[in-house]
Amino acid sequence: MGDLKKILKLTAGVGEELIRCGAEISRVEDTMNRIALHYGVTGRQIFIISNGVFVNLEKGEEAKNVSFQHIPQISVDMSKLCELNSLSRDIEQMDLSLDQALARFECVRGGKKKNIWQYIAASGVGAGSFCYLFGGDAKDCFGALLMGLILWFFFTAVERYRLPKVVLHTLGGILATSGCIFLLRLGLVNHLEQTIMGSIIPMIPGVAFVNGIRDIADSDYISGSIRLLDAMLIFICIAAGVCIAFRLFGMGGV
Amino acid sequence: MGLLLETAAAFVGTIAFGILFVVPSSQFLVCGLVGGIGWVVYAVTLANSSAAVASFMATVVIVLLARILAVVRKVPTNVIMIPGIFPIVPGIGLYDMIYNLMIGDTASGVSQGLAVLKAIGAIVFGIIAVFSLPNRWFRKRPKIVARR
Known part of the structure; x- marks a missing residue:
């Protein structure tokens, strides 16, 4: 997988999960912009509504990557919201590598067994x-x-x-x-x-x-x-x- | 005594809603405290004023506390605010409105509906008012590192 593809997967995935677990739009937008900027994209267009995420990321002259996600159902999960929030903070402050961040994101997305x-x-x-x-x-x-x-x-x-x-x-x-x-x-x-x-x-x-x-x-x-x-x-x-x-x-x- | 019991009920109820919304268990105490304090403000203001003013005051206190505590505890504001705001939902007014509209007593139904609308409007206005305060008032000051 190319670098840009991974960045897109992480950015769009985090946005999707944030909306799904009950975040407000401005937080989703802010988090996605931070992640994309941290991994050094040269151009980004992000549009979010309450049931969809649209992202276009660019790196260099040629490479472009687009993602559309439809989010039909919301299931409130504040723990996931906290974990995604601290993941985005760690990406900036601890300078996580792209693979580390993706691995941790997959772990958060999987969620915990609920009683x-x-x-x-x-x-x-x-x-x-x-x-x-x-x-x-x-x-x-x-x-x-x-x-x-x-x-x-x-x-x-x-x-x-x-x-x-x-x-x-x-x-x-x-x-x-x-x-x-x-x-x-x-x-x-x-x-x-x-x-x-x-x-x-x-x-x-x-x-x-x-x-x-x-x-x-x-x-x-x-x-x-x-x-x-x-x-x-x-x-x-x-x-x-x-x-x-x-x-x-x-x-x-x- | 009554107020103490009610505050305890608001504390427990807020934590119960925290569990329903899957709030991490490390934030339960904070959520419960915010819910309890919100209820105290609501009850004290209600004794001296109207339901709409009481809802507004309580919402402002709850959302302000949630914004401050969210920075301290490093969690999103929603985690603390959403369970904390539940105790001041105008439940009985809503019930009376539905019941009176159902039995065909439109006049009391509509007047209760307007009272509920006032209370909900006050909550909405309270949330918007506190969220229009600039973000930097709530940000932690960066620690000054001594340089040699």
Whole structure:
């Protein structure tokens, strides 16, 4: 593999992974420019939107190399974000060679083995403590904790079917709300609204929302509006799920 | 006492969201502290003012802390900021809005929706305000190496 090809592989790969794990556009752009400059390209054109990376690198008069990457799905992973960040810092400060940097990048891209029970527990604990913040009492918190566990277990179980986001979050809303209504009828929780809000909070698209705002603040308007639309769509799906569940149980009006 | 328990809940909840977003375990304590401090600011301001002002103040404190700590801990700002901002999401307002719109009480639904929109607008404005501060205010000063 030629030198320029390797630089391109590293630059485009880092950009792709950064977007995938939840970085804002300006960071991706900055990191890619730094890496390309450090390995001495003579010309570079980089364009990034929230689901694609376009790079053209030049070295000398003749050699040119172009890469287009489509990034259809985002899976938030802040550990990967930290590791890519320190990789780019080390490339500049410790002067890593191209092969060393590529080897370390492949290692980061591979990721770590994830323990699903850890996430299920976190979803439960998060739902329970947020239910308390919304003003629920001890019984409501335990109800929300239970529903948070069940909700994430459901998400983990259906992950391999690759359901569309819309369907997934509507089903999640239905599941959490019907579970809460069930718990209320059994007398295990006292306040329906705090319990429901607590149990659906693990689904709230916080990363898309915050990144959307940051992109707009950096005047990356296209990526920002796409991300805010994404967050809004997910929120509407959750709300629709809640309404469907209320109707199924014959609660709430006509 | 109530505030103490709520702050503890915000601390634990923020760390739980940190785990969901796969934040490295070395940053859990920082995330939790930022979430807890944000909630204290929110609760104290809410007692003396409106929800929108409280959301704005809390967001400014959270994002400012996240930017400072991100430099100290050498991690991207998102790692600390995104979990930390969750406790001030206007959850109950959102629920009331959806519920009232669903049962056909459009008037209260819309008025609650506007209240939620104000709170979210305040959060957005807070994030944008802190990110418009120039980067060099947060950069660490380069260490001065003594030369002989």
